[in-house]
Amino acid sequence: xxxxxxxxxxxxxxxxxxxxxxxxxxxxxxxxxxxxxxxxxxxxxxxxxxxxxxxxxxxxxxxxxxxxxxxxxxxxxxxxxxxxxxxxxxxxxxxxxxxxxxxxxxxxxxxxxxxxxxxxxxxxxxxxxxxxxxxxxxxxxxxxxxxxxxxxxxxxxxxxxxxxxxxxxxxxxxxxxxxxxxxxxxxxxxxxxxxxxxxxxxxxxxxxxxxxxxxxxxxxxxxxxxxxxxxxxxxxxxxxxxxxxxxxxxxxxxxxxxxxxxxxxxxxxxxxxxxxxxxxxxxxxxxxxxxxxxxxxxxxxxxxxxxxxxxxxxxxxxxxxxxxxxxxxxxxxxxxxxxxxxxxxxxxxxxxxxxxxxxxxxxxxxxxxxxxxxxxxxxxxxxxxxxxxxxxxxxxxxxxxxxxxxxxxxxxxxxxxxxxxxxxxxxxxxxxxxxxxxxxxxxxxxxxxxxxxxxxxxxxxxxxxxxxxxxxxxxxxxxxxxxxxxxxxxxxxxxxxxxxxxxxxxxxxxxxxxxxxxxxxxxxxxxxxxxxxxxxxxxxxxxxxxxxxxxxxxxxxxxxxxxxxxxxxxxxxxxxx
Numbered sequence: 001x002x003x004x005x006x007x008x009x010x011x012x013x014x015x016x017x018x019x020x021x022x023x024x025x026x027x028x029x030x031x032x033x034x035x036x037x038x039x040x041x042x043x044x045x046x047x048x049x050x051x052x053x054x055x056x057x058x059x060x061x062x063x064x065x066x067x068x069x070x071x072x073x074x075x076x077x078x079x080x081x082x083x084x085x086x087x088x089x090x091x092x093x094x095x096x097x098x099x100x101x102x103x104x105x106x107x108x109x110x111x112x113x114x115x116x117x118x119x120x121x122x123x124x125x126x127x128x129x130x131x132x133x134x135x136x137x138x139x140x141x142x143x144x145x146x147x148x149x150x151x152x153x154x155x156x157x158x159x160x161x162x163x164x165x166x167x168x169x170x171x172x173x174x175x176x177x178x179x180x181x182x183x184x185x186x187x188x189x190x191x192x193x194x195x196x197x198x199x200x201x202x203x204x205x206x207x208x209x210x211x212x213x214x215x216x217x218x219x220x221x222x223x224x225x226x227x228x229x230x231x232x233x234x235x236x237x238x239x240x241x242x243x244x245x246x247x248x249x250x251x252x253x254x255x256x257x258x259x260x261x262x263x264x265x266x267x268x269x270x271x272x273x274x275x276x277x278x279x280x281x282x283x284x285x286x287x288x289x290x291x292x293x294x295x296x297x298x299x300x301x302x303x304x305x306x307x308x309x310x311x312x313x314x315x316x317x318x319x320x321x322x323x324x325x326x327x328x329x330x331x332x333x334x335x336x337x338x339x340x341x342x343x344x345x346x347x348x349x350x351x352x353x354x355x356x357x358x359x360x361x362x363x364x365x366x367x368x369x370x371x372x373x374x375x376x377x378x379x380x381x382x383x384x385x386x387x388x389x390x391x392x393x394x395x396x397x398x399x400x401x402x403x404x405x406x407x408x409x410x411x412x413x414x415x416x417x418x419x420x421x422x423x424x425x426x427x428x429x430x431x432x433x434x435x436x437x438x439x440x441x442x443x444x445x446x447x448x449x450x451x452x453x454x455x456x457x458x459x460x461x462x463x464x465x466x467x468x469x470x471x472x473x474x475x476x477x478x479x480x481x482x483x484x485x486x487x488x489x490x491x492x493x494x495x496x497x498x499x500x501x502x503x504x505x506x507x508x509x510x511x512x513x514x515x516x517x518x519x520x521x522x523x524x525x526x527x528x529x530x531x532x533x534x535x536x537x538x539x540x541x542x543x544x545x546x547x548x549x550x551x552x553x554x555x556x557x558x559x560x561x562x563x564x565x566x567x568x569x570x571x572x573x574x575x576x577x
Contacts, residue, residue, distance in 0.1 A: 040152025103158025256321030
């Protein structure tokens, strides 16, 4: 409706009026309420200052650090106890009560930009909206030409779910601190506030435990497909945690127990019932390993791990895995959890785990992470009925490591193909029967790394599906529209390009080229088994053999090869003969 010169657009009512500034049409996640002011813009100039409530000075510093490289402006950050009438103000207090402790209100006029919230986390969320209102080239790390305009508007916004997470598996393929930090920066842009770090699995143990040094030194010495593996020192882990905290993201570390433990079993023979350590594993098989449940030494080692990991982790949760424990009898599984879950509480953390584990506990503080592919699960339904919270990560909707389709080269497909629309078109609040929205803690997008070796591989799988899942966690269900979302998603492309994100250009989305033209390359594939020298843009079947630099390789997974994914670089796809 029209009130004077102001077009009022509430996000649930569809596309904004034509007079609204274009960036307001492109926000992801879509805000609760947007009120554009027709004909009004604010321009950030060399004279612009950033004012902050003293307790929010760090958020102001982060905003300045984002804007300075691309604008070339000084953008000094100044504490204030008043309400400045110029520049950009980040103020604690004065926001509507509805924004809660994670939301914000953003008011843009010709004279100033005022962002209000009740907490620094809320201000940080608002900053992510503000950066999306600026031209995409603001993300560049080198100076770019202006002008740097923000459309006039009042945005009032808050999340649907308090917990909006993403998981990165560093056990299958180890990813260094720099890669993790890069992913945290990407998560922050879309208001993700929990980072689940999958630290241990059959193929590798990635965190130093001082009292049990062989876990990392030996258990972390390889990875899927071979190679040196790696692990985080305690200082490196704490560096990741601090980096996340600065972005208002809480780290949830996971040590997967009692299955997915071959790296631990290989490191300490006494964890095995026969006292014999198995060989390290570099394949992607699951379900064959188990700690010896009957031995007291098992719990002594597990307690050492929980104690040291809890001491390094400021967040409330410690994830104990619990999935795919096929080599553990149900009786032993329950006995194991009966002894281990109290240890999590002993060291000041709440247990979180893959949903199987809640069949063993009535602790209402224990969180079940649902990863199934069906919409009915008795264990999860029973947990919700007794007051436990459920974190939604259905594999056929939320797993970022699933391939988009049969032609995309990175990822797996055991849960099916997951295109962008599949990731977006489900409701976390109603997805599992018997689990009402009141029982849903939130949503998490896991990214397993059996095939993920480089940051570019990570980009390919996470973008554009991560923003789709982030919107499910943040935006009101009343705003949910695939047609509207894919338009807003396509407008994110120039921003990702400026950030150096190697995203997958899904054919389901019309991608904004930022005013440039793109060349479409058609890849011809064949169903016959190739032979001879490895080549890009070729379809390879399992068992296909090629040579590369005089070395023979055999294909481990069906895929279409791409430049940069040569056999030596992607051991998850190729086995050296």
